[in-house]
Amino acid sequence: MKKTTHVPSNLTKLAKDFQSIDQMMTMLPVLKKMPIIDISEVLSLMENKDLFTVLCEFPISEQGEIFAEFPLVKQLSFFQQISKKRFSKIFEEMPSDARADLFQILTQQEQIDLLPFLNKHIRENVLALSSYPADTAGGIMITDFATVSRDMSCFEAIQKVRQDAPSKKTIYYVYVVGEDQTLVGFITLKDLIIAEPDVLVNDELHTEFVFGYVDESSESVAAKIDKYELVALPILNSKNQLVGIVTHDEAIDVIQAEHTEDMERFMGIISNNEELDYNQTSIFDHFKKRVFWLVTLAIVGIISGLIIHSYEGALAQMMILALYMPMVADTGGNAGSQSATVIIRALALGQVNMKSWFAILWKETRIALMLSICLGVLAFAKVVFLSWETDIPAAYSLVAIGGVIALALSLQVISSTIIGAALPLIVKKVGGDPAVVASPAITTIVDISGLLIYFSIAATFFNLK
Known part of the structure; x- marks a missing residue:
């Protein structure tokens, strides 16, 4: 069993700064006392030609364990620059699931080139595990038992x-x-x-x-x-x-990957199955993952502009309404996103199901009522105490205007909370993934509903046109 020692916090930085293989070789006594995962982190920063030299200083059984912890892109580049006969020795010592993961991303010709150098048991094992889809139990299981x-x-x-x-x-x-x-x-x-x-x-x-x-x-x-x-x-x-x-460690990886995917979808980022981190993903790939939702919702957001345009006369008669439009929109968006997040999480954990949709909406409505009272009082106080120097029509008092704005904000909180809770349930009902009800989508929908509520109430109470 490898002795676990304290890892110097600057070891990885030092590894990046080393300019020669000789300097790296001086680190071997320290490296050999470190956990496998930390050895892998340091060695993965090396050029492949130097990496092979350093890797050979470790027992062959540890070479496979160290190599298995490299990112897949690093494993692939190393494989492509080493003889298949020599690589087969490292490959055979890798954990069975890591072998299968690497084998699956090789081209057919690369697989053909490698297989003759593997012993029969390993060859049969890797072919069997590689036959299962990556998102199934067969795709993540190991045969080490x-x-x-x-x-x-x-x-x-x-x-x-x-x-x-x-x-x-x-x-x-x-x-x-x-x-x-x-x-x-x-x-x-x-x-x-x-x-x-x-x-x-x-x-x-x-x-x-x-x-x-x-x-x-x-x-x-x-x-x-x-x-x-x-x-x-x-x-x-x-x-x-x-x-x-x-x-259990493979299960943790799956759960983390699923949470990352759900978060990306919820934030309007189109997820993919590539195991690349932020630095390894190109600018164009980041662009492709984000642009669809943002462009789509920007187009839908034109409706907000049309609503404001239709109430230009009302804004001209009472400019104070324009000052509090952002507050109403932001509060509604926050309330909707909160509600959606809670429901999506509850669905993912199996705490609620579609049979209890009425109870869910009724519960969220009661929560929204309490939130609306709290936020409505706050909005009223903000208008009355912070807008006393704002020009308003002589026919109306600041208290009346504050009351109308508070009422609009309260109704916006209630409607936004219900929308945020209902959308994931609707998507789940039709067989979709609730996480695709992304936060930007909820915000856009709530903005449109909020503007309609805001101007409709103001126009009704103040006879604005």
Whole structure:
């Protein structure tokens, strides 16, 4: 087991500044005491020709672990600049899921060039895992696990675990299978160690267990691991045969990716499946991800301009209304976005469902009423105490104007909250993703409704044209 040490905060910066391979080689004693993930972070900054030299200083088993932590783009560029025979040794030592991820992004010719140098077991394994879609349990599972038979003694089972030699992060569960690899239960490593050597595995067997299927979505599998607080989840095929496991760290990656995708959609950014971070994404790719919603909503936003244009006369008669248009619009947009965020999160976590849509809207309406009273009083006070020097028609008092603006803002908060809650529910009802009801879309819709409410109430109370 690699010794974990404190990582100097400036180590990565120093690695960037090194100009020669000799300087990097002087760091080897320090590097070899660091966790794999930190070694990978430093080495991934190197040029490929120098990287190979430094990587060879580590045991071959660690080379695969270090390489697996590199970004996919770095893995691909390194693969393309090294002999396939030499690369195969590193490739075989990578975790099975990382091997499959890299193999899937290779071109067909690159796959053909690599396969002859892999041993039969690895070749079959990578081809099998690569056949599953990336967004399924099969696409994220690994084959690094231990199995035993129920008729073994605990002593024999421990010997079998040693033979299977699973990694330290997957060894906690030992799966019990039948002759045809059908999963019948599991036993923990703790059970095996504590039990008497001659006790049968069958006597310690846990037959109640949670599992997933290879064609199940990765999000569903990750949710099970999170819900039941599992270290790993067994994955079965259609014959209930154990074909792999999904570990908790893989589940965390899936959940993080899903949250990122939902956030991008909610903010009106068209998401894609590329595993590129901010720095690795080109300016043009950022542009493509953002432009669609913004252009679409800018076009829809013309309606707001038409509404204001139709009430030019009212604004000319009472200019104070123009001063508080932004306040009404912003408050409505914030209320709508808040409501939508709460409902989308509740839907994602399974806290609410479509059967309770009426209860959801009724609850949000009551919340909106309380918010509208609070914000309406604040708006009234702001108009009365901060606008006393503003020119207003002699026929109207500042208190009356403040009351109308407060009423319009209160109604805007109520309508915006209901719209924000209803849109995700409507999208969910028609089979869409609630996250696509992006924040910019809600803001645009609420702006239009808010302007209609604002000017309609003002025109009604003050007989404006």
